[in-house]
Amino acid sequence: MKFIGQLLSQHLQRYPRMELADVYKLLHQAAMGAGHAVHDPDAARAMLRSEAQDLGDGPTEPIADPISPDGKLARIHLRSYVTARCDLDALADAFVQTAQRFSASPEKLGKFCGCLGDLADARGIPFGRTQVSGYFDAIAAQGYPVVRHSDVYRAAYRPAYRVVLLELLPGLLG
Numbered sequence: 001m002k003f004i005g006q007l008l009s010q011h012l013q014r015y016p017r018m019e020l021a022d023v024y025k026l027l028h029q030a031a032m033g034a035g036h037a038v039h040d041p042d043a044a045r046a047m048l049r050s051e052a053q054d055l056g057d058g059p060t061e062p063i064a065d066p067i068s069p070d071g072k073l074a075r076i077h078l079r080s081y082v083t084a085r086c087d088l089d090a091l092a093d094a095f096v097q098t099a100q101r102f103s104a105s106p107e108k109l110g111k112f113c114g115c116l117g118d119l120a121d122a123r124g125i126p127f128g129r130t131q132v133s134g135y136f137d138a139i140a141a142q143g144y145p146v147v148r149h150s151d152v153y154r155a156a157y158r159p160a161y162r163v164v165l166l167e168l169l170p171g172l173l174g
Contacts, residue, residue: 001115004027005115005119007026008124014061017157018150020132020135021150024136024139029073030068031068031104031105031109032105032109033098034163035099035100038096044095044096044099045096048091048095049088055078056158057158058079058159060080063076064166064172065077071166072166075162077160078160091169093168095163098168106144113144116132
C-alpha cells in the first residue's frame, strides 16, 4: 500500500528510533481511531489539560500530522498546539467527539499490517520480513489490541498528542 509506505517513511525520518510496536500503534490509530482512550469524556478532558501543563521538551513536530489515507484523521501534537496558542478546550472536545464518531475498521488495520512484509522486503522500513511477520502474526492472534509506545520511543521522543478528525478543528490547518 503506497500510503502506508509514505506514512511510515515520514514517521521514520522524524522518529528513527521507532520500533515495531510504534509502527503498529500508528497503524492502529489510523484504522481504529482513539475510541479506546475515552471511557469518560470529563476524565479525558482533564487528562489533556494536565498533560499540556507538563509537556517538557520534545522533537519538532507539526501541529497536525494526518495519519489516515483520506487525510481526515490526524495526530495533533500537543507541544506544537500549545506553542501556537491553540484552544485546548477545542482540542479536548474534538478528541472526545472523534472517539464517539470515528468508525473503527479492524479490516483496514489488517490490510495496513499485511503490507509491512513487502515494505520490509523493499527496505521501506528498517525491519526484516521475519521480524515483521513474527510481530504482526502475534498481534493478529491477539485480535489487534491497543498497545503503548515502546520504552525506547517514549524515552527518545516523549510523545504527546491526541488523535482527532481534522474536520472537528476547523481552521487549524489554515
